[in-house]
Each structure stands twice: as structure tokens, then as C-alpha cells.
Amino acid sequence: GDSVTQMEGPVTLSEEAFLTINCTYTATGYPSLFWYVQYPGEGLQLLLKATKADDKGSNKGFEATYRKETTSFHLEKGSVQVSDSAVYFCALSDSQGGSEKLVFGKGTKLTVNP
Amino acid sequence: GAVVSQHPSWVICKSGTSVKIECRSLDFQATTMFWYRQFPKQSLMLMATSNEGSKATYEQGVEKDKFLINHASLTLSTLTVTSAHPEDSSFYICSARAFPNYGYTFGSGTRLTVV
Numbered sequence: 001g002d003s004v005t006q007m008e009g010p011v012t013l014s015e016e017a018f019l020t021i022n023c024t025y026t027a028t029g030y031p032s033l034f035w036y037v038q039y040p041g042e043g044l045q046l047l048l049k050a051t052k053a054d055d056k057g058s059n060k061g062f063e064a065t066y067r068k069e070t071t072s073f074h075l076e077k078g079s080v081q082v083s084d085s086a087v088y089f090c091a092l093s094d095s096q097g098g099s100e101k102l103v104f105g106k107g108t109k110l111t112v113n114p
Numbered sequence: 115g116a117v118v119s120q121h122p123s124w125v126i127c128k129s130g131t132s133v134k135i136e137c138r139s140l141d142f143q144a145t146t147m148f149w150y151r152q153f154p155k156q157s158l159m160l161m162a163t164s165n166e167g168s169k170a171t172y173e174q175g176v177e178k179d180k181f182l183i184n185h186a187s188l189t190l191s192t193l194t195v196t197s198a199h200p201e202d203s204s205f206y207i208c209s210a211r212a213f214p215n216y217g218y219t220f221g222s223g224t225r226l227t228v229v
Contacts, residue, residue: 036220043120043207043220044158089157093218101148102209102218106157 002027006090006105013080013112021075021108023064023090031094033057033066033073034102038087047075047088080112116142118210120221127198127228135193135224137208143188144210148218149181152205164191198228 007022025031032051036044048057053068062077073090090105117140127133137147146165150158162178164170164185172178180202182194191210195202208221 034218041223041225043118043222044209045220046217100146100211101160101163103160104157107155109155 002031002092002094002103004090004092004103004105007108008106009087009108009110011108011110013110015082015112015114016079017112019075019077019080019084019110021088021090021110023073023075023105025071025073025090025092027071027092027094029094031092033064034091034093035062035064035073035075036089036091036104038089038107040086044089080110082112082114085110085112116210116212116217116219118144118208118219118221120208120224122224123222124225125227127226129199129228130197132194132196133198133226135195135206135208135226137191137193137210137221139189139210139212139219142210142212142219144191144212145188146211147185147191148209149183149191149193150207150209152207152223158207161193195226198226200228202226203228 003026005024034049035047037047048059050057050066056065064075087107087109089107091102119138121136149161152158161176162170162172164183166188170183185191207223209218211218
């Protein structure tokens with residue numbers, strides 16, 4: 001079945017450091033890929049998405065490129081801020097796989113220190 | 115933008131009682147709603163998928179008699195945890211989407227504590 005493997009955390013960085021959170025996937029069809037962010041005690045917010053190979057999703061300084069050849073969708077940000085501290089989830093939706101549900105990775109907790 | 119309201123945001127109940135959690139799409143009609151459970155420091159586990167007017171589809175291992183899901187209208191789905199026990203304590207999150215290939219919008223979650 002479809003699955004998402006995400007870099008284990010927690011990740012602790014200093015403000016203005018470069019961030020990479022790795023994400024790879026397996027899917028039977030041609031999935032759409034997502035990054036969601038969860039702040040403490042809250043639900044999930046869509047951070048960015050990509051629906052086909054070589055697409056780049058971007059938002060709030062975060063970027064991720066859909067790499068079909070490596071089945072990856074790594075999240076990057078050039079300069080993190082304290083306000084970026086949260087849990088980040090990589091996810092896929094594979095409608096051609098017969099289901100429209102989202103499959104999530106285990107999440108990576110990011111802490112950014114001043 | 116699309117907004118999903120989930121209520122209550124937290125609830126404490128006694129063992130053996132039932133608790134209902136509501137999920138409402140405020141500015142769109144949700145043809146499909148999803149219910150997730152999140153354990154501490156873990157990912158979201160999909161419990162069930164519900165389509166308006168039809169029975170929910172439960173994931174393997176989820177007790178349908180314990181977690182009752184109703185999707186009676188295009189803007190409301192409810193999850194009822196029946197005869198709750200301490201092991202049901204968790205963070206429950208709903209998600210809704212208007213159409214296939216449309217975006218998923220998440221509620222803010224409900225923290226359930228069973229004492």
C-alpha cells in the first residue's frame with residue numbers, strides 16, 4: 001500500500017539556520033504530495049503541495065519539489081524563524097490508487113531557538 | 115478560504131459515558147469527511163471516511179460500534195465515542211473536502227480525556 005517515510009525528529013535549529021526535512025514515498029499511482037504543519041494543540045494547516053512530477057510547492061519561505069525519480073518531496077527553508085517551531089507532516093493522496101484519503105508520515109518536530 | 119469548525123476543542127468525561135464531537139464545514143459543502151486519531155508524538159491515524167448520506171467506511175482495526183460516525187448533511191459530520199474508556203483518550207481531528215481532487219481542510223482538533 002501507499003506509505004510515507006519521513007525524517008525522524010526532533011530537529012533543533014538556531015534562528016536563521018537552513019532547514020531540510022526529508023520525505024520519501026511509495027504509491028501505486030501518481031500521487032499528489034503535501035506538507036502540513038501542526039502548531040501545539042491545533043489541527044493541521046496545509047503548508048504547500050505539488051500535484052505532479054517536477055512541480056515545486058512553496059509558501060512562507062518553505063519549498064519542496066516533487067521528484068518522481070527519487071520518490072521524494074523534501075521540505076526546505078533557507079532561514080528559519082522561532083515562529084516556525086511546529087510539527088511538520090509529509091503526506092500523499094493517491095486517487096488513482098483507489099482511495100482519496102491522505103496518508104501521513106510520522107511527523108517531524110522542529111524547534112527553532114532564538 | 116475553506117474553514118472547518120470542530121467542537122468541542124477539549125472534553126473530559128467519565129469512563130462508560132459517550133462523547134460526541136462535531137465537525138462543520140462553514141463555507142463549503144463537504145462531500146467527504148475524514149476522522150483521524152493522533153496519539154502523543156505520533157502521526158495521524160485515519161479512523162474512517164464518511165460521505166454525506168451514506169455509511170462511513172472504517173479503517174481496519176477501528177471498532178465501528180465504538181466510534182459512531184454520522185454524516186447527515188453536507189456541512190456536518192459527528193463522531194461519537196461510545197462507552198468511553200481511558201484508552202480512548204486522544205486527540206481527534208476531522209478533515210473535509212468538497213470534491214475529489216479538491217483541497218483537504220482540517221478542523222482544529224478535539225482533546226478527549228477519559229477519567
